[in-house]
Amino acid sequence: MADNGSNFDIRSIVDGMNHRRLGIYVFVTVFIAFFLVPLETGIMTALKSTEAINRSLPFLPPAGDGFTLANLELALEQVQRGVINSLLMALPATIINIVLASMAAYGLTLVDWRGQIGVLLLFVAGVFVPYQAVIVPLARFWTHIFPITEILSPLARLVLVEPYHLELIPLMITHVAYGIPIITVLFRSYYKSMPKSLIEAGKIDGKSVTQIYRDIVLPLSKPMFGVVFIYQFTQIYNEFLFSKVLIGSASAQQATVTLILPQIGASTSGLDYGLRMSAAFLAALPTLLLYIAFAEQFAEGLKTGGA
Amino acid sequence: MGAITIDSLTKRFDDVVAVDDVSVEIEDGEFLVLVGPSGCGKTTTLRMVAGLETPSEGAIRFDGELVNYTVPQDRDVAMVFQDYALYPHMTVRGNLKFGLEEEPDYTDAERDERVEEVAELLDIGNLLERKPGELSGGQQQRVALGRAIVRDPEVFLMDEPLSNLDAKLRAQMRTELQQLQDQLDVTTVYVTHDQTEAMTMSDRMVVMNDGELQQVGAPLELYHEPTNRFVAEFIGEPSMNFVDGQRGGDGFESETLDYPFDSTIESSVASLGDGDRLTLGIRPEDIELYDDAADVDVSHTEAMTVTVVEPMGNENVVHLTYDDSETRGDDLIAISDGLRTIETGAELLVRIPPEAIHLFDGDTGDALHNRLLETDEQPVTQ
Numbered sequence: 001m002a003d004n005g006s007n008f009d010i011r012s013i014v015d016g017m018n019h020r021r022l023g024i025y026v027f028v029t030v031f032i033a034f035f036l037v038p039l040e041t042g043i044m045t046a047l048k049s050t051e052a053i054n055r056s057l058p059f060l061p062p063a064g065d066g067f068t069l070a071n072l073e074l075a076l077e078q079v080q081r082g083v084i085n086s087l088l089m090a091l092p093a094t095i096i097n098i099v100l101a102s103m104a105a106y107g108l109t110l111v112d113w114r115g116q117i118g119v120l121l122l123f124v125a126g127v128f129v130p131y132q133a134v135i136v137p138l139a140r141f142w143t144h145i146f147p148i149t150e151i152l153s154p155l156a157r158l159v160l161v162e163p164y165h166l167e168l169i170p171l172m173i174t175h176v177a178y179g180i181p182i183i184t185v186l187f188r189s190y191y192k193s194m195p196k197s198l199i200e201a202g203k204i205d206g207k208s209v210t211q212i213y214r215d216i217v218l219p220l221s222k223p224m225f226g227v228v229f230i231y232q233f234t235q236i237y238n239e240f241l242f243s244k245v246l247i248g249s250a251s252a253q254q255a256t257v258t259l260i261l262p263q264i265g266a267s268t269s270g271l272d273y274g275l276r277m278s279a280a281f282l283a284a285l286p287t288l289l290l291y292i293a294f295a296e297q298f299a300e301g302l303k304t305g306g307a
Numbered sequence: 308m309g310a311i312t313i314d315s316l317t318k319r320f321d322d323v324v325a326v327d328d329v330s331v332e333i334e335d336g337e338f339l340v341l342v343g344p345s346g347c348g349k350t351t352t353l354r355m356v357a358g359l360e361t362p363s364e365g366a367i368r369f370d371g372e373l374v375n376y377t378v379p380q381d382r383d384v385a386m387v388f389q390d391y392a393l394y395p396h397m398t399v400r401g402n403l404k405f406g407l408e409e410e411p412d413y414t415d416a417e418r419d420e421r422v423e424e425v426a427e428l429l430d431i432g433n434l435l436e437r438k439p440g441e442l443s444g445g446q447q448q449r450v451a452l453g454r455a456i457v458r459d460p461e462v463f464l465m466d467e468p469l470s471n472l473d474a475k476l477r478a479q480m481r482t483e484l485q486q487l488q489d490q491l492d493v494t495t496v497y498v499t500h501d502q503t504e505a506m507t508m509s510d511r512m513v514v515m516n517d518g519e520l521q522q523v524g525a526p527l528e529l530y531h532e533p534t535n536r537f538v539a540e541f542i543g544e545p546s547m548n549f550v551d552g553q554r555g556g557d558g559f560e561s562e563t564l565d566y567p568f569d570s571t572i573e574s575s576v577a578s579l580g581d582g583d584r585l586t587l588g589i590r591p592e593d594i595e596l597y598d599d600a601a602d603v604d605v606s607h608t609e610a611m612t613v614t615v616v617e618p619m620g621n622e623n624v625v626h627l628t629y630d631d632s633e634t635r636g637d638d639l640i641a642i643s644d645g646l647r648t649i650e651t652g653a654e655l656l657v658r659i660p661p662e663a664i665h666l667f668d669g670d671t672g673d674a675l676h677n678r679l680l681e682t683d684e685q686p687v688t689q
Contacts, residue, residue, distance in 0.1 A: 197392035200359050203379040204386045205406030205454075215405070219396040 046071055046277035053273055068274075075278035078264050082257035083283060085168060089256060090236040093172040097179040097236075098187075098228050102221060104180065105187030106213050110199050120188075126181030135245045142170040142246060164253035171246045171256070175236045183228050190224045191217070226297025234287050257283045309369070309461040309494035310335045311356065316365035318351050325351040327518040328365070333496065338488050340497045340509035343541070348518035349498045350466055356496060357464050358382050369461070380409075385455035386464040389471070391447050393439035399426070399450050400435040406458045425457045428487075445476045452484075456491065463488070463495040469504065481508060502542050506530070514538050531680055536672035539588050539665060545624055548594070548639045550587045551669060554579045559587050559666070563629050563638055566607065569661055575676040576666060584669025593663035593678070594641035596625065596649070597656040608658045611639065613651055621645045627657060 041059045048056070052066025062068075108120050142148065149166045156163040194217070202212040240258040250259045264279040265272035291298070311333040318326040326348040333339050341349040354360045356367060358379035367374050374382060385406070393402050403422045407413060413421065426432040429449045439447055448468065455463055468484075469477045485508050488495050499505055505512045506526045514521040514529060514537070522534045526542075533539035539547045552561025554576060558568035566587060568576065579585065597608075610630060617624040627639045639657065643649060666676040 195390060195392065197388045197390055198394065200357075200379075201386070201388060201392040201394070201454075202405075203359070204357060204384065205458075206380045206409030207405075208380070216394055 042277045042281065045273050046075075046281055048274055050272065050274060071272075071274040071278040072282070075264065075275055075282055079257060079260060079279045079282050081253075082255055082260035083286065085254055086237055086257040087286060088165065089168045089172050090175075090233055093175040093179075093236050094229060094233040096172075097176045097232055098183055098225060100176065101180045101183035101228070102187050102218070102225070103213065104184045105191055106217050108184070109188050109191040110194070110196075110212075110217065111209055123181045123184050127185060129178075131178075131241050135241060138174060138242070139245050142174075148173070162253075167247065167252075167254040168256075171242055174242050174246065175239065178242075179232050179236065183232055186228055187221070187224060190221065194220065223297055223300040226294045226300070230290055230294050230298055233290060237287055310371075311462065311494065311496070312366070312368040312371070313352070313356070314366040314368070316352065316355060316367065317363050318348070318355060318360060319363045324518050326355070329515070329518075329520045330365075331513055331520070331523055333494060335494055336492045338485070338495045338497065338508060338510045340499060340505040340512040341515060342499055342502055342505035342512055343515035343521075345500055347515040349500075349513075349515050351518075352515070353464055353466055353496055353498045356462070357384055357386050382462075383460050384462040384464055385458055385460040387451045387455050387466065387468040389467040391439075391451040391468075391471075393447060393450055393454070395439055398436050398438055399431065399442070399453075402439065402450055403435075403453050403457050406454060410458060421457060425453050428456070429453045444471055444473075445480070448472060448480065452487075456487075459493075461494065463493050463497075465495065465497045467499055468497075470499070470501070477504075484508065503544060506542065514541060516541075532674075532677045533665070534674050536586060536588070536667040536674070539667070539674070543590060545591050545640050545642070547588045547590050547665070549667075550638075552585055552587065553581075553669065554583045554585050555581050559585055561587075564609065566659065566664075571679070572661065572664070572666065572676055579675075585675075586667040586669050586672075588665035588667060589639075589659050589663060590678075591624070591640045591642040592622075593660060594639060595658040595660060596641055596643050597658065600656060607661060608656050611655055611657045613649055613653045613655060616649050616651055619645065623647065623649055625649055627655070630654070 037059055044059060044061055045053060047068065048062040048066050049068045049070070052062050052068075056063070056066065104123065108116055108123070148169055152166050152169065153163070155161055156166060198216055198220075199212055202216050207215065238258060243256045243259050247254055247256065247259060249255065250263045252259075261279060261283055265275035311331075313329060313331045313333070316326055316329045317324065329348075329352060331339070341352060343349050351360060355362050358374070358377060362375055369382065394405065397405065400422055403425060404418055407418045407421060410418075422435070423432065426435055429452060431446060431449050431453060434442060434446060434450070439450065442450065448471070451468065455465075469480050472480060481504060497504075497508065509526055511523060511525055512529060513523045516537050522529055522538045524532075529538055529542050533542065536549065540549070550559075550561050550564050552559055552564065554560075556565065556567070558572075559566040564587070576585070611627040612630055613625055614628050615626040617626075622645045623643045625641045625643055627641060629638050641657065649655070662679040664676070665674060665678055667674055
């Protein structure tokens with residue numbers, strides 16, 4: 001670019017560099033704006049009164065009495081129940097899921113036994129089973145074949161347990177089962193990169209398969225746990241189809257946030273954008289906080305695990 | 308206590324034979340070194356003794372008891388890994404104590420005491436609260452050793468434990484390991500590719516190549532009486548000189564060297580006819596170099612040119628070539644006294660003393676004749 005044939009001029013190189021760098025900055029800025037404007041528009045809309053939304057451009061900040069927190073307050077009231085239900089379901093589901101998957105991956109990677117490959121292939125196949133294919137059998141399974149909610153109904157007498165909480169259990173178990181294959185595969189690739197001599201040293205030190213998992217493998221998988229926890233929690237928290245099939249109505253007491261969200265701000269008189277945006281941000285808050293809390297592990301896990 | 312019998316041990320990985328029919332008796336308290344080039348099956352053999360691999364054929368017995376299918380947990384062996392395999396999330400104390408937790412005869416206080424004791428023995432007492440990642444290579448190596456010692460096992464297994472240390476530390480640890488093994492008097496099987504380590508540390512050594520056992524014996528026995536060309540070449544630094552040729556005339560013939568045999572040597576190669584392939588071997592330090600023809604017994608002497616001199620201080624490694632040699636490579640490597648000045652390009656008279664030569668079958672590599680040892684009254688023949 002800066003090569004002007006025989007006429008060698010050092011300033012042209014510097015200028016060339018500056019132009020090039022300037023180009024990069026412009027490019028980056030445009031793309032940042034491209035990705036951030038919808039987000040910014042959302043936040044601004046959430047903070048505007050209906051009147052202000054209709055009057056001003058969507059991405060401009062609210063001016064004067066156009067600013068209101070009423071949307072947020074109302075949204076919080078409506079979305080609260082769903083967020084709590086979703087957390088009650090998603091947190092245990094994620095934890096059970098990744099613990100089981102980590103154990104399975106350990107057994108399939110660091111312990112030797114016959115027929116391992118066959119079992120592993122089952123797990124891999126599990127990754128590719130589409131949600132749509134299982135929803136009908138799934139609903140029948142939980143209502144007719146194995147009505148776990150009824151079986152566990154005596155638990156509803158315990159303190160802090162409401163009957164509708166039990167309705168979340170089928171959903172929770174479904175998510176655990178559905179999440180295990182992919183998380184197992186992720187853990188497996190992490191465990192394959194773990195030095196085998198550590199496991200062997202454990203054997204020589206007289207430790208059983210279980211002890212080696214608990215005392216050596218588990219503590220060393222911490223970064224990977226960070227990564228899959230964020231990933232799987234987000235997946236389960238944001239999932240809609242299973243909730244729709246197993247819970248159904250947004251008005252049900254056990255409705256998850258993904259069921260409730262589409263109903264908020266929708267009425268025959270049209271959509272209340274301010275309310276919807278506020279609700280959307282409140283619903284997204286738990287996953288956002290999780291990313292911030294686990295950012296360090298996430299980065300480290302990506303670095304070491306290559307997941 | 309810790310006697311190990313390895314009987315016709317074979318290990319196959321799919322089609323590859325890693326260890327082929329190896330048999331060794333290891334006495335209690337012995338320091339046995341398995342040595343060979345990489346890929347020779349020495350580590351696989353060690354791992355089978357540890358229980359980390361299951362033999363395809365043959366038997367491993369600890370004090371007469373078959374342990375082929377015994378898991379490592381039940382073998383009462385301790386192992387030092389090449390990469391040390393220290394648990395990175397535990398402190399040094401945790402690492403040392405980890406294996407001890409499975410030993411039933413200790414109370415918790417006794418375990419702590421034992422850890423401290425071993426840490427003192429290895430001079431790592433002040434590192435107990437650190438994590439392995441904060442230690443230097445040499446310190447990590449000590450911790451790995453400590454982890455093996457602390458359990459007081461029947462057998463120590465060591466897989467190239469010194470290979471990640473720098474040369475000076477390696478020499479120091481070599482001595483220390485030897486003293487330690489002496490003191491503890493525990494059967495030790497040690498794997499290395501470094502023949503110096505094998506020579507200096509072992510009570511007996513096992514040389515392996517391509518999965519097959521080549522020779523078992525005391526270091527000097529292997530040095531002076533190798534059973535085949537591979538052992539002769541592998542043991543010793545710089546390694547033995549070999550001249551390929553044939554039986555003919557009144558001794559050995561090759562393109563560069565004609566070497567008449569005396570009666571002792573003649574008797575060991577009597578089975579060979581004229582023209583049978585033969586390899587003559589001579590250790591560099593046995594080659595005699597003379598400046599002046601007047602000093603030399605004329606037999607077995609050739610004039611050669613010095614191509615390279617490598618001064619080591621205590622000795623010079625002298626590379627020699629025949630004057631009329633067509634190949635530009637070195638024909639012989641000799642060692643001379645360090646104080647003697649030898650110039651590159653100088654012409655020297657080179658004598659190969661008959662009492663120091665080895666003869667190997669040119670086809671099989673088997674030793675036909677080994678050097679005569681002055682300590683031995685009897686001529687040593689294969």
